[in-house]
Every structure is written in structure tokens, then in C-alpha cells.
Amino acid sequence: EDQVTQSPEALRLQEGESSSLNCSYTVSGLRGLFWYRQDPGKGPEFLFTLYSAGEEKEKERLKATLTKKESFLHITAPKPEDSATYLCAVIMAAGNKLTFGGGTRVLVKP
Amino acid sequence: GAVVSQHPSRVICKSGTSVKIECRSLDFQATTMFWYRQFPKQSLMLMATSNEGSKATYEQGVEKDKFLINHASLTLSTLTVTSAHPEDSSFYICSAISPGLAGGPETQYFGPGTRLLVL
Numbered sequence: 093e094d095q096v097t098q099s100p101e102a103l104r105l106q107e108g109e110s111s112s113l114n115c116s117y118t119v120s121g122l123r124g125l126f127w128y129r130q131d132p133g134k135g136p137e138f139l140f141t142l143y144s145a146g147e148e149k150e151k152e153r154l155k156a157t158l159t160k161k162e163s164f165l166h167i168t169a170p171k172p173e174d175s176a177t178y179l180c181a182v183i184m185a186a187g188n189k190l191t192f193g194g195g196t197r198v199l200v201k202p
Numbered sequence: 203g204a205v206v207s208q209h210p211s212r213v214i215c216k217s218g219t220s221v222k223i224e225c226r227s228l229d230f231q232a233t234t235m236f237w238y239r240q241f242p243k244q245s246l247m248l249m250a251t252s253n254e255g256s257k258a259t260y261e262q263g264v265e266k267d268k269f270l271i272n273h274a275s276l277t278l279s280t281l282t283v284t285s286a287h288p289e290d291s292s293f294y295i296c297s298a299i300s301p302g303l304a305g306g307p308e309t310q311y312f313g314p315g316t317r318l319l320v321l
Contacts, residue, residue: 126309126310128312133293133315133317134314134315135206135208135295135297135312135313135314135315136246136295136312137312138309138310138311138312141309179245179246188234188251188299188308189236189248189251190236190248190310192245192246193245194244194245195245197243
């Protein structure tokens with residue numbers, strides 16, 4: 093069965109304290125892995141798409157990487173406005189449905 | 203990025219009434235849209251896939267007669283919660299597929315969500 097697991101479930105950081113979020117997956121025929129950011133009471137906001145192992149994408153303080161079994165979202169020198177839930181999702185070779193992980197709730201304290 | 207809107211953003215209704223939620227892709231055409239439901243502190247749960255011009259495909263356990271989906275155009279899908287009950291209260295989010303870049307997979311862009319409260 094295809095699975096996507098995110099860890100940790102919650103992360104409390106001090107402003108400036110860099111950290112990484114993990115998304116591990118067991119799917120057959122990965123076609124793409126997506127990272128989204130979701131603020132409370134809002135829909136997910138698209139961050140990155142990663143297609144193949146070894147690929148990296150960056151946006152401001154965020155950097156996403158991909159291996160054959162997992163993806164990391166690195167947050168460098170986070171600010172309070174980086175507080176949100178970060179969702180990882182995968183799409184398989186067949187079909188167009190996203191399979192989501194449970195998310196990581198990040199709180200950055202000033 | 204592509205923009206997806208939802209209307210209304212919040213709705214309160216009485217038990218037994220029906221509620222319609224609209225999902226629009228504003229700057230691209232979407233042959234496929236998705237409807238999700240999200241409970242507090244949980245991830246998104248896919249309810250159904252909405253295909254323009256054809257019947258929606260529902261996930262296992264989702265009542266198609268209760269959650270009516272219509273995808274009448276390439277930019278609009280609607281979800282109607284029929285005979286709503288308090289247990290239908292939730293956060294409903296739609297998404298639309300935008301074509302991928304350089305042959306990669308398409309990207310799903312999400313609407314802002316609709317908070318439904320059934321009294």
C-alpha cells in the first residue's frame with residue numbers, strides 16, 4: 093500500500109534555529125513529490141515540486157531535497173512568519189491523485 | 203502560481219438544508235478538479251475527483267448522493283452538500299490541476315477553503 097509519512101508531527105523552533113522536516117514514502121512509480129504550506133483556516137499553498145532523486149529546489153529560507161525514499165524540507169534561519177503546517181504529497185506514475193502525509197506543524201518563536 | 207478561488211469562504215446553515223460551494227480556476231483551464239475535506243489538526247482527505255463534462259469519481263466511503271459534484275465548465279466545479287447534518291460540518295477545500303512544466307507532472311493548486319457549520 094502506498095504510504096506517505098511525515099516527521100516530526102510538530103516542531104517548535106526559536107527564530108534563527110535551522111531545522112529539517114522529513115517526508116518518507118513507499119509508493120510504486122513516483123512521478124512527483126510536492127511540498128505545500130498551510131496556514132490555519134486556509135487552503136494549502138504550493139511550494140515545490142520534485143521529480144527525481146537528487147533534485148533540489150529553493151525558495152527564500154526553504155530548500156527541498158529528494159532521494160529515492162524520502163524528501164527533506166530544510167528551513168534555514170526561520171522567522172515567526174514561517175510558522176505553518178507543511179504538507180508533503182506524492183503523485184504516482186498512474187493517475188493524478190495526491191497522497192498526502194499527515195503534515196508537520198511548525199511554530200517559530202521570536 | 204495559478205489561482206483557485208472558492209465561494210463562499212464560510213457558511214452556516216440549518217440541519218436539513220443544502221449548501222452549494224463553488225470552485226473556480228481563475229487563470230487557467232482545469233479539466234480535473236478535486237474536492238477534499240479536512241478535520242481540525244488532520245491532513246486533507248480526498249472526497250472525489252471532478253472531471254469536466256463527465257461524472258465525478260468518489261472515494262470509498264463518500265456518499266455520492268449526499269455530496270453532489272458538477273463540473274460544468276473548464277473553470278468551475280461545484281460541490282453541493284445535500285440535506286446537511288451537523289456531522290457534515292468541516293473545512294472543504296478544492297483543488298485544480300494546472301499543466302506541468304517540461305513534461306513533468308501537473309501541479310494541484312488549492313482554493314482557500316470553505317468552512318461549513320451545520321446547526
